[in-house]
Amino acid sequence: MPSADIDFGYSDADFRRVRQIAMAEAGISLPETKKNLVYSRLSRRIRETGYPSFNSYLDFVVTKAGEKERDKLICAITTNVTSFFREGHHFEHLHDVVLPQIARNLKAGGMGRLWSGACSTGQEAWSMAMTTMDVIPDAPSLDMKILGTDINRDVVDVGRRGVYLSQDLNAIPSTMKKKWVVEDKDEPGYSMITGEIRELPVFNILNLNSNWPIRKKFDAIFCRNVVIYFSAETREALWKRLADQLVPGGYLYVGHSERVERQDECNLTAESSTIYRKRG
Structure with missing residues:
Protein backbone atom coordinates (compact mmCIF):
# COMPACT_ATOMS: atom_id res chain seq x y z
CA MET A 1 0.00 0.00 0.00
CA THR A 78 -18.28 15.81 -7.09
CA THR A 79 -19.45 17.32 -3.83
CA ASN A 80 -22.22 15.58 -1.89
CA VAL A 81 -23.25 18.56 0.22
CA THR A 82 -26.73 18.08 1.60
CA SER A 83 -28.76 18.59 4.76
CA PHE A 84 -32.28 18.25 6.04
CA PHE A 85 -34.66 20.95 4.76
CA ARG A 86 -31.92 22.65 2.77
CA GLU A 87 -33.27 25.73 0.94
CA GLY A 88 -36.32 25.77 3.16
CA HIS A 89 -38.47 27.89 0.84
CA HIS A 90 -38.77 24.88 -1.47
CA PHE A 91 -40.27 22.80 1.31
CA GLU A 92 -42.62 25.63 2.24
CA HIS A 93 -43.83 25.68 -1.37
CA LEU A 94 -44.14 21.89 -1.41
CA HIS A 95 -46.12 22.07 1.84
CA ASP A 96 -48.42 24.95 0.93
CA VAL A 97 -48.95 24.50 -2.82
CA VAL A 98 -48.10 21.03 -4.09
CA LEU A 99 -49.13 18.67 -1.31
CA PRO A 100 -52.67 20.08 -0.83
CA GLN A 101 -53.31 19.32 -4.51
CA ILE A 102 -51.86 15.84 -4.10
CA ALA A 103 -54.10 15.36 -1.06
CA ARG A 104 -57.15 16.15 -3.20
CA ASN A 105 -55.99 13.70 -5.86
CA LEU A 106 -55.45 10.97 -3.28
CA LYS A 107 -58.86 11.56 -1.76
CA ALA A 108 -60.38 11.12 -5.23
CA GLY A 109 -58.60 7.79 -5.64
CA GLY A 110 -55.57 9.08 -7.53
CA MET A 111 -51.89 8.90 -6.72
CA GLY A 112 -49.11 11.20 -5.59
CA ARG A 113 -45.48 10.97 -6.68
CA LEU A 114 -42.42 13.01 -5.66
CA TRP A 115 -38.83 12.53 -6.84
CA SER A 116 -35.53 13.55 -5.28
CA GLY A 117 -33.40 13.24 -8.40
CA ALA A 118 -29.98 13.57 -6.77
CA CYS A 119 -30.73 12.48 -3.24
CA SER A 120 -27.14 11.94 -2.09
CA THR A 121 -27.33 10.46 1.43
CA GLY A 122 -31.10 10.87 1.56
CA GLN A 123 -31.75 13.98 3.63
CA GLU A 124 -33.70 15.63 0.83
CA ALA A 125 -35.99 12.65 0.28
CA TRP A 126 -36.62 12.26 4.01
CA SER A 127 -37.38 16.00 4.28
CA MET A 128 -39.92 15.52 1.49
CA ALA A 129 -41.41 12.60 3.39
CA MET A 130 -41.74 14.56 6.63
CA THR A 131 -43.34 17.46 4.78
CA THR A 132 -45.75 15.02 3.16
CA MET A 133 -46.75 13.50 6.50
CA ASP A 134 -47.39 16.98 7.89
CA VAL A 135 -49.99 17.63 5.17
CA ILE A 136 -51.22 14.08 4.51
CA PRO A 137 -50.92 12.09 7.76
CA ASP A 138 -52.43 8.96 6.20
CA ALA A 139 -50.11 9.07 3.16
CA PRO A 140 -48.53 5.62 3.87
CA SER A 141 -51.96 3.99 3.48
CA LEU A 142 -52.62 5.76 0.16
CA ASP A 143 -51.01 5.60 -3.28
CA MET A 144 -48.25 8.03 -2.29
CA LYS A 145 -44.55 7.42 -2.92
CA ILE A 146 -41.30 9.36 -2.90
CA LEU A 147 -38.44 8.23 -5.11
CA GLY A 148 -34.88 9.04 -4.06
CA THR A 149 -32.14 8.37 -6.60
CA ASP A 150 -28.42 9.00 -6.94
CA ILE A 151 -25.62 7.74 -9.15
CA ASN A 152 -23.56 6.54 -6.18
CA ARG A 153 -24.62 3.30 -4.54
CA ASP A 154 -22.90 4.09 -1.22
CA VAL A 155 -24.87 7.28 -0.59
CA VAL A 156 -28.09 5.58 -1.73
CA ASP A 157 -27.49 2.91 0.92
CA VAL A 158 -27.14 5.61 3.58
CA GLY A 159 -30.44 7.16 2.52
CA ARG A 160 -32.17 3.80 2.56
CA ARG A 161 -30.97 3.12 6.11
CA GLY A 162 -32.11 6.53 7.35
CA VAL A 163 -29.46 6.65 10.08
CA TYR A 164 -27.53 9.90 10.61
CA LEU A 165 -25.32 11.71 13.08
CA SER A 166 -27.69 13.09 15.70
CA GLN A 167 -26.28 16.59 15.31
CA ASP A 168 -27.13 16.53 11.59
CA LEU A 169 -30.82 16.15 12.38
CA ASN A 170 -31.03 19.46 14.23
CA ALA A 171 -32.33 21.19 11.09
CA ILE A 172 -35.52 19.12 11.24
CA PRO A 173 -38.43 21.13 12.73
CA SER A 174 -38.94 20.09 16.34
CA THR A 175 -42.49 18.80 15.85
CA MET A 176 -41.40 16.55 12.98
CA LYS A 177 -38.26 15.44 14.78
CA LYS A 178 -40.32 14.41 17.81
CA LYS A 179 -42.57 12.26 15.60
CA TRP A 180 -40.08 10.60 13.31
CA VAL A 181 -36.61 10.53 14.89
CA VAL A 182 -35.25 8.29 17.66
CA GLU A 183 -31.76 7.67 18.98
CA ASP A 184 -30.06 4.64 17.51
CA LYS A 185 -29.33 2.36 20.46
CA ASP A 186 -26.79 0.38 18.44
CA GLU A 187 -24.75 3.41 17.31
CA PRO A 188 -24.05 6.06 19.98
CA GLY A 189 -24.22 9.57 18.58
CA TYR A 190 -26.53 8.52 15.76
CA SER A 191 -30.29 8.79 15.30
CA MET A 192 -32.65 7.15 12.84
CA ILE A 193 -35.86 7.88 10.97
CA THR A 194 -38.57 5.63 12.35
CA GLY A 195 -42.27 4.86 12.12
CA GLU A 196 -44.72 4.56 9.25
CA ILE A 197 -42.97 7.39 7.40
CA ARG A 198 -40.42 4.80 6.31
CA GLU A 199 -43.04 3.39 3.93
CA LEU A 200 -42.96 6.53 1.74
CA PRO A 201 -39.42 6.79 0.28
CA VAL A 202 -37.95 4.26 -2.12
CA PHE A 203 -34.21 4.64 -2.80
CA ASN A 204 -32.56 3.43 -6.00
CA ILE A 205 -29.34 3.93 -7.98
CA LEU A 206 -29.88 6.06 -11.08
CA ASN A 207 -27.64 7.93 -13.49
CA LEU A 208 -29.50 11.07 -14.58
CA ASN A 209 -27.72 10.95 -17.93
CA SER A 210 -28.61 7.34 -18.68
CA ASN A 211 -31.86 5.46 -19.19
CA TRP A 212 -34.61 5.97 -16.61
CA PRO A 213 -36.69 2.86 -15.80
CA ILE A 214 -39.49 5.13 -14.55
CA ARG A 215 -43.02 4.71 -15.89
CA LYS A 216 -45.14 7.05 -13.79
CA LYS A 217 -44.95 10.83 -13.79
CA PHE A 218 -44.35 13.10 -10.84
CA ASP A 219 -46.20 15.93 -9.15
CA ALA A 220 -42.88 17.47 -8.15
CA ILE A 221 -39.20 16.82 -8.84
CA PHE A 222 -36.31 18.15 -6.79
CA CYS A 223 -33.11 18.22 -8.86
CA ARG A 224 -30.92 20.72 -7.06
CA ASN A 225 -27.23 21.57 -7.24
CA VAL A 226 -26.53 18.89 -9.82
CA VAL A 227 -26.31 20.53 -13.25
CA ILE A 228 -23.49 22.79 -12.08
CA TYR A 229 -21.23 19.87 -13.05
CA PHE A 230 -22.71 19.41 -16.54
CA SER A 231 -21.97 20.93 -19.91
CA ALA A 232 -24.59 23.35 -21.32
CA GLU A 233 -25.79 20.70 -23.77
CA THR A 234 -26.14 18.03 -21.08
CA ARG A 235 -27.84 20.50 -18.74
CA GLU A 236 -30.44 21.56 -21.31
CA ALA A 237 -31.20 17.95 -22.22
CA LEU A 238 -31.70 17.04 -18.57
CA TRP A 239 -34.12 19.91 -17.91
CA LYS A 240 -36.19 18.75 -20.89
CA ARG A 241 -36.25 15.15 -19.70
CA LEU A 242 -37.22 16.17 -16.17
CA ALA A 243 -40.01 18.40 -17.46
CA ASP A 244 -41.33 15.53 -19.59
CA GLN A 245 -41.44 13.41 -16.44
CA LEU A 246 -43.80 15.87 -14.70
CA VAL A 247 -47.58 15.72 -14.76
CA PRO A 248 -49.24 18.82 -16.27
CA GLY A 249 -49.06 21.47 -13.57
CA GLY A 250 -46.21 19.66 -11.81
CA TYR A 251 -43.23 21.47 -10.32
CA LEU A 252 -39.47 21.34 -10.84
CA TYR A 253 -37.22 22.63 -8.06
CA VAL A 254 -33.61 23.55 -8.93
CA GLY A 255 -30.61 24.80 -6.95
CA HIS A 256 -30.11 28.42 -5.93
CA SER A 257 -27.37 28.92 -8.55
CA GLU A 258 -29.17 27.06 -11.34
CA ARG A 259 -31.61 28.24 -14.02
CA VAL A 260 -33.71 26.63 -16.73
CA GLU A 261 -32.77 28.85 -19.63
CA ARG A 262 -34.97 27.42 -22.40
CA GLN A 263 -38.23 27.29 -20.53
CA ASP A 264 -40.47 27.32 -23.62
CA GLU A 265 -38.74 24.25 -25.05
CA CYS A 266 -39.30 22.47 -21.73
CA ASN A 267 -42.92 23.63 -21.48
CA LEU A 268 -42.10 25.25 -18.14
CA THR A 269 -42.99 28.59 -16.57
CA ALA A 270 -40.90 30.16 -13.79
CA GLU A 271 -42.84 30.71 -10.57
CA SER A 272 -39.67 31.98 -8.90
CA SER A 273 -35.96 31.92 -9.72
CA THR A 274 -35.69 28.26 -8.65
CA ILE A 275 -39.24 26.89 -8.98
CA TYR A 276 -40.75 26.01 -12.38
CA ARG A 277 -44.22 24.76 -13.24
CA LYS A 278 -45.12 22.59 -16.19
CA ARG A 279 -47.79 24.11 -18.37
CA GLY A 280 -51.09 22.38 -19.02
Whole structure:
Protein backbone atom coordinates (compact mmCIF):
# COMPACT_ATOMS: atom_id res chain seq x y z
CA MET A 1 0.00 0.00 0.00
CA PRO A 2 1.53 3.36 -1.00
CA SER A 3 2.39 5.82 1.72
CA ALA A 4 0.29 8.97 2.21
CA ASP A 5 2.96 11.33 0.86
CA ILE A 6 3.75 9.49 -2.36
CA ASP A 7 3.63 11.43 -5.64
CA PHE A 8 1.59 9.53 -8.20
CA GLY A 9 3.10 11.34 -11.18
CA TYR A 10 -0.17 12.93 -12.27
CA SER A 11 0.02 13.94 -15.94
CA ASP A 12 -2.09 15.90 -18.42
CA ALA A 13 -2.94 12.57 -20.03
CA ASP A 14 -4.24 11.26 -16.69
CA PHE A 15 -6.45 14.31 -16.30
CA ARG A 16 -7.79 13.89 -19.83
CA ARG A 17 -8.70 10.28 -19.05
CA VAL A 18 -10.54 11.34 -15.90
CA ARG A 19 -12.41 13.98 -17.91
CA GLN A 20 -13.42 11.37 -20.49
CA ILE A 21 -14.63 8.95 -17.79
CA ALA A 22 -16.59 11.67 -15.99
CA MET A 23 -18.30 12.79 -19.19
CA ALA A 24 -19.06 9.26 -20.42
CA GLU A 25 -20.34 7.98 -17.07
CA ALA A 26 -22.22 10.98 -15.69
CA GLY A 27 -22.20 13.84 -18.17
CA ILE A 28 -19.84 15.76 -15.90
CA SER A 29 -17.77 18.45 -17.61
CA LEU A 30 -14.44 19.08 -15.89
CA PRO A 31 -12.69 22.31 -16.91
CA GLU A 32 -8.92 22.69 -16.79
CA THR A 33 -9.30 24.64 -13.54
CA LYS A 34 -10.35 21.39 -11.83
CA LYS A 35 -7.10 19.59 -12.59
CA ASN A 36 -5.60 20.07 -9.12
CA LEU A 37 -8.91 19.26 -7.41
CA VAL A 38 -9.11 15.99 -9.35
CA TYR A 39 -5.60 15.07 -8.20
CA SER A 40 -6.45 15.85 -4.57
CA ARG A 41 -9.68 13.86 -4.61
CA LEU A 42 -8.50 10.85 -6.59
CA SER A 43 -5.10 10.47 -4.95
CA ARG A 44 -7.03 9.42 -1.83
CA ARG A 45 -8.83 6.73 -3.81
CA ILE A 46 -5.53 5.52 -5.26
CA ARG A 47 -4.01 5.21 -1.79
CA GLU A 48 -7.05 3.34 -0.48
CA THR A 49 -7.14 0.91 -3.41
CA GLY A 50 -3.38 0.35 -3.41
CA TYR A 51 -2.60 1.15 -7.03
CA PRO A 52 0.93 2.51 -7.66
CA SER A 53 -0.05 5.23 -10.15
CA PHE A 54 -2.90 7.22 -11.66
CA ASN A 55 -2.43 5.30 -14.89
CA SER A 56 -2.82 1.87 -13.31
CA TYR A 57 -5.78 3.04 -11.23
CA LEU A 58 -7.55 4.40 -14.31
CA ASP A 59 -6.75 1.22 -16.25
CA PHE A 60 -8.68 -0.67 -13.56
CA VAL A 61 -11.55 1.82 -13.34
CA VAL A 62 -12.52 1.35 -17.00
CA THR A 63 -12.75 -2.44 -16.73
CA LYS A 64 -15.85 -4.47 -15.91
CA ALA A 65 -14.36 -5.31 -12.52
CA GLY A 66 -13.86 -1.59 -11.87
CA GLU A 67 -17.54 -0.66 -12.12
CA LYS A 68 -17.96 0.02 -8.40
CA GLU A 69 -14.74 2.01 -8.32
CA ARG A 70 -16.02 4.11 -11.24
CA ASP A 71 -18.94 5.05 -9.00
CA LYS A 72 -16.48 6.03 -6.28
CA LEU A 73 -14.45 8.08 -8.76
CA ILE A 74 -17.55 10.04 -9.78
CA CYS A 75 -18.50 10.55 -6.16
CA ALA A 76 -14.98 11.71 -5.30
CA ILE A 77 -14.84 14.43 -7.95
CA THR A 78 -18.28 15.81 -7.09
CA THR A 79 -19.45 17.32 -3.83
CA ASN A 80 -22.22 15.58 -1.89
CA VAL A 81 -23.25 18.56 0.22
CA THR A 82 -26.73 18.08 1.60
CA SER A 83 -28.76 18.59 4.76
CA PHE A 84 -32.28 18.25 6.04
CA PHE A 85 -34.66 20.95 4.76
CA ARG A 86 -31.92 22.65 2.77
CA GLU A 87 -33.27 25.73 0.94
CA GLY A 88 -36.32 25.77 3.16
CA HIS A 89 -38.47 27.89 0.84
CA HIS A 90 -38.77 24.88 -1.47
CA PHE A 91 -40.27 22.80 1.31
CA GLU A 92 -42.62 25.63 2.24
CA HIS A 93 -43.83 25.68 -1.37
CA LEU A 94 -44.14 21.89 -1.41
CA HIS A 95 -46.12 22.07 1.84
CA ASP A 96 -48.42 24.95 0.93
CA VAL A 97 -48.95 24.50 -2.82
CA VAL A 98 -48.10 21.03 -4.09
CA LEU A 99 -49.13 18.67 -1.31
CA PRO A 100 -52.67 20.08 -0.83
CA GLN A 101 -53.31 19.32 -4.51
CA ILE A 102 -51.86 15.84 -4.10
CA ALA A 103 -54.10 15.36 -1.06
CA ARG A 104 -57.15 16.15 -3.20
CA ASN A 105 -55.99 13.70 -5.86
CA LEU A 106 -55.45 10.97 -3.28
CA LYS A 107 -58.86 11.56 -1.76
CA ALA A 108 -60.38 11.12 -5.23
CA GLY A 109 -58.60 7.79 -5.64
CA GLY A 110 -55.57 9.08 -7.53
CA MET A 111 -51.89 8.90 -6.72
CA GLY A 112 -49.11 11.20 -5.59
CA ARG A 113 -45.48 10.97 -6.68
CA LEU A 114 -42.42 13.01 -5.66
CA TRP A 115 -38.83 12.53 -6.84
CA SER A 116 -35.53 13.55 -5.28
CA GLY A 117 -33.40 13.24 -8.40
CA ALA A 118 -29.98 13.57 -6.77
CA CYS A 119 -30.73 12.48 -3.24
CA SER A 120 -27.14 11.94 -2.09
CA THR A 121 -27.33 10.46 1.43
CA GLY A 122 -31.10 10.87 1.56
CA GLN A 123 -31.75 13.98 3.63
CA GLU A 124 -33.70 15.63 0.83
CA ALA A 125 -35.99 12.65 0.28
CA TRP A 126 -36.62 12.26 4.01
CA SER A 127 -37.38 16.00 4.28
CA MET A 128 -39.92 15.52 1.49
CA ALA A 129 -41.41 12.60 3.39
CA MET A 130 -41.74 14.56 6.63
CA THR A 131 -43.34 17.46 4.78
CA THR A 132 -45.75 15.02 3.16
CA MET A 133 -46.75 13.50 6.50
CA ASP A 134 -47.39 16.98 7.89
CA VAL A 135 -49.99 17.63 5.17
CA ILE A 136 -51.22 14.08 4.51
CA PRO A 137 -50.92 12.09 7.76
CA ASP A 138 -52.43 8.96 6.20
CA ALA A 139 -50.11 9.07 3.16
CA PRO A 140 -48.53 5.62 3.87
CA SER A 141 -51.96 3.99 3.48
CA LEU A 142 -52.62 5.76 0.16
CA ASP A 143 -51.01 5.60 -3.28
CA MET A 144 -48.25 8.03 -2.29
CA LYS A 145 -44.55 7.42 -2.92
CA ILE A 146 -41.30 9.36 -2.90
CA LEU A 147 -38.44 8.23 -5.11
CA GLY A 148 -34.88 9.04 -4.06
CA THR A 149 -32.14 8.37 -6.60
CA ASP A 150 -28.42 9.00 -6.94
CA ILE A 151 -25.62 7.74 -9.15
CA ASN A 152 -23.56 6.54 -6.18
CA ARG A 153 -24.62 3.30 -4.54
CA ASP A 154 -22.90 4.09 -1.22
CA VAL A 155 -24.87 7.28 -0.59
CA VAL A 156 -28.09 5.58 -1.73
CA ASP A 157 -27.49 2.91 0.92
CA VAL A 158 -27.14 5.61 3.58
CA GLY A 159 -30.44 7.16 2.52
CA ARG A 160 -32.17 3.80 2.56
CA ARG A 161 -30.97 3.12 6.11
CA GLY A 162 -32.11 6.53 7.35
CA VAL A 163 -29.46 6.65 10.08
CA TYR A 164 -27.53 9.90 10.61
CA LEU A 165 -25.32 11.71 13.08
CA SER A 166 -27.69 13.09 15.70
CA GLN A 167 -26.28 16.59 15.31
CA ASP A 168 -27.13 16.53 11.59
CA LEU A 169 -30.82 16.15 12.38
CA ASN A 170 -31.03 19.46 14.23
CA ALA A 171 -32.33 21.19 11.09
CA ILE A 172 -35.52 19.12 11.24
CA PRO A 173 -38.43 21.13 12.73
CA SER A 174 -38.94 20.09 16.34
CA THR A 175 -42.49 18.80 15.85
CA MET A 176 -41.40 16.55 12.98
CA LYS A 177 -38.26 15.44 14.78
CA LYS A 178 -40.32 14.41 17.81
CA LYS A 179 -42.57 12.26 15.60
CA TRP A 180 -40.08 10.60 13.31
CA VAL A 181 -36.61 10.53 14.89
CA VAL A 182 -35.25 8.29 17.66
CA GLU A 183 -31.76 7.67 18.98
CA ASP A 184 -30.06 4.64 17.51
CA LYS A 185 -29.33 2.36 20.46
CA ASP A 186 -26.79 0.38 18.44
CA GLU A 187 -24.75 3.41 17.31
CA PRO A 188 -24.05 6.06 19.98
CA GLY A 189 -24.22 9.57 18.58
CA TYR A 190 -26.53 8.52 15.76
CA SER A 191 -30.29 8.79 15.30
CA MET A 192 -32.65 7.15 12.84
CA ILE A 193 -35.86 7.88 10.97
CA THR A 194 -38.57 5.63 12.35
CA GLY A 195 -42.27 4.86 12.12
CA GLU A 196 -44.72 4.56 9.25
CA ILE A 197 -42.97 7.39 7.40
CA ARG A 198 -40.42 4.80 6.31
CA GLU A 199 -43.04 3.39 3.93
CA LEU A 200 -42.96 6.53 1.74
CA PRO A 201 -39.42 6.79 0.28
CA VAL A 202 -37.95 4.26 -2.12
CA PHE A 203 -34.21 4.64 -2.80
CA ASN A 204 -32.56 3.43 -6.00
CA ILE A 205 -29.34 3.93 -7.98
CA LEU A 206 -29.88 6.06 -11.08
CA ASN A 207 -27.64 7.93 -13.49
CA LEU A 208 -29.50 11.07 -14.58
CA ASN A 209 -27.72 10.95 -17.93
CA SER A 210 -28.61 7.34 -18.68
CA ASN A 211 -31.86 5.46 -19.19
CA TRP A 212 -34.61 5.97 -16.61
CA PRO A 213 -36.69 2.86 -15.80
CA ILE A 214 -39.49 5.13 -14.55
CA ARG A 215 -43.02 4.71 -15.89
CA LYS A 216 -45.14 7.05 -13.79
CA LYS A 217 -44.95 10.83 -13.79
CA PHE A 218 -44.35 13.10 -10.84
CA ASP A 219 -46.20 15.93 -9.15
CA ALA A 220 -42.88 17.47 -8.15
CA ILE A 221 -39.20 16.82 -8.84
CA PHE A 222 -36.31 18.15 -6.79
CA CYS A 223 -33.11 18.22 -8.86
CA ARG A 224 -30.92 20.72 -7.06
CA ASN A 225 -27.23 21.57 -7.24
CA VAL A 226 -26.53 18.89 -9.82
CA VAL A 227 -26.31 20.53 -13.25
CA ILE A 228 -23.49 22.79 -12.08
CA TYR A 229 -21.23 19.87 -13.05
CA PHE A 230 -22.71 19.41 -16.54
CA SER A 231 -21.97 20.93 -19.91
CA ALA A 232 -24.59 23.35 -21.32
CA GLU A 233 -25.79 20.70 -23.77
CA THR A 234 -26.14 18.03 -21.08
CA ARG A 235 -27.84 20.50 -18.74
CA GLU A 236 -30.44 21.56 -21.31
CA ALA A 237 -31.20 17.95 -22.22
CA LEU A 238 -31.70 17.04 -18.57
CA TRP A 239 -34.12 19.91 -17.91
CA LYS A 240 -36.19 18.75 -20.89
CA ARG A 241 -36.25 15.15 -19.70
CA LEU A 242 -37.22 16.17 -16.17
CA ALA A 243 -40.01 18.40 -17.46
CA ASP A 244 -41.33 15.53 -19.59
CA GLN A 245 -41.44 13.41 -16.44
CA LEU A 246 -43.80 15.87 -14.70
CA VAL A 247 -47.58 15.72 -14.76
CA PRO A 248 -49.24 18.82 -16.27
CA GLY A 249 -49.06 21.47 -13.57
CA GLY A 250 -46.21 19.66 -11.81
CA TYR A 251 -43.23 21.47 -10.32
CA LEU A 252 -39.47 21.34 -10.84
CA TYR A 253 -37.22 22.63 -8.06
CA VAL A 254 -33.61 23.55 -8.93
CA GLY A 255 -30.61 24.80 -6.95
CA HIS A 256 -30.11 28.42 -5.93
CA SER A 257 -27.37 28.92 -8.55
CA GLU A 258 -29.17 27.06 -11.34
CA ARG A 259 -31.61 28.24 -14.02
CA VAL A 260 -33.71 26.63 -16.73
CA GLU A 261 -32.77 28.85 -19.63
CA ARG A 262 -34.97 27.42 -22.40
CA GLN A 263 -38.23 27.29 -20.53
CA ASP A 264 -40.47 27.32 -23.62
CA GLU A 265 -38.74 24.25 -25.05
CA CYS A 266 -39.30 22.47 -21.73
CA ASN A 267 -42.92 23.63 -21.48
CA LEU A 268 -42.10 25.25 -18.14
CA THR A 269 -42.99 28.59 -16.57
CA ALA A 270 -40.90 30.16 -13.79
CA GLU A 271 -42.84 30.71 -10.57
CA SER A 272 -39.67 31.98 -8.90
CA SER A 273 -35.96 31.92 -9.72
CA THR A 274 -35.69 28.26 -8.65
CA ILE A 275 -39.24 26.89 -8.98
CA TYR A 276 -40.75 26.01 -12.38
CA ARG A 277 -44.22 24.76 -13.24
CA LYS A 278 -45.12 22.59 -16.19
CA ARG A 279 -47.79 24.11 -18.37
CA GLY A 280 -51.09 22.38 -19.02
